[in-house]
Amino acid sequence: MTDSSDLGVERTLVVLKPDAVTRGLAGRILTRFEDANLKIVGVKMKQMDADFARKHYFDLEERLGAEVYNSTAGFMQSNPVMAVVLEGVNAVTTVRKIIGATLPSEAAPGTVRGDFAHQTKASADVSGKAVMNLVHASGNVEEAKYEVNLWFGEDEQFDYETAAEKLAY
Numbered sequence: 001m002t003d004s005s006d007l008g009v010e011r012t013l014v015v016l017k018p019d020a021v022t023r024g025l026a027g028r029i030l031t032r033f034e035d036a037n038l039k040i041v042g043v044k045m046k047q048m049d050a051d052f053a054r055k056h057y058f059d060l061e062e063r064l065g066a067e068v069y070n071s072t073a074g075f076m077q078s079n080p081v082m083a084v085v086l087e088g089v090n091a092v093t094t095v096r097k098i099i100g101a102t103l104p105s106e107a108a109p110g111t112v113r114g115d116f117a118h119q120t121k122a123s124a125d126v127s128g129k130a131v132m133n134l135v136h137a138s139g140n141v142e143e144a145k146y147e148v149n150l151w152f153g154e155d156e157q158f159d160y161e162t163a164a165e166k167l168a169y
């Protein structure tokens with residue numbers, strides 16, 4: 001059997017943030033990933049707590065300061081989130097392209113944030129307020145490994161062949 005790592009197949013973590021869940025955008029956002037041939041291999045809803053937020057954003061305070069950390073961690077606990085593991089060739093980079101720039105005001109049309117996040121008042125980068133940018137996605141392959149393992153056990157990730165894979169190979 002071919003080792004999928006030979007083909008550049010990666011797994012990455014996507015978290016649909018409280019604004020995506022409460023605005024009823026989960027389906028439309030997931031469709032974008034599926035349309036790009038990214039395979040859903042794990043999915044769950046979760047109410048994050050302070051301890052889990054710290055584990056997920058373990059270096060955010062050091063990187064961007066306490067204000068960004070506190071607002072982001074607080075926002076992530078404000079309502080349930082939906083976490084998804086996506087698998088595909090160059091999945092980490094592909095997902096980041098699909099979601100667009102971190103700040104909705106800078107996200108290009110056609111991206112998730114550019115299409116759905118920029119028009120909300122709270123999406124502006126207002127000091128002390130969380131950026132409501134709908135989606136979190138792992139920033140690089142190393143981060144993806146850490147985040148996928150943090151959110152999902154081995155028994156919560158699934159191996160299966162999509163219909164397209166069956167036809168293609």
Ligand SMILES: Nc1ncnc2c1ncn2[C@@H]1O[C@@H]2COP(=O)(O)O[C@H]2[C@H]1O
Nearest residue numbers: 060064068072102125130131135136137
């Ligand atoms: N310039 C910024 N201003 C405010 N918040 C930011 C900035 N850059 C990153 N963040 C927040 O930090 C988070 C890091 O991971 P996320 O992709 O979940 O989403 C990011 C934003 O919520």
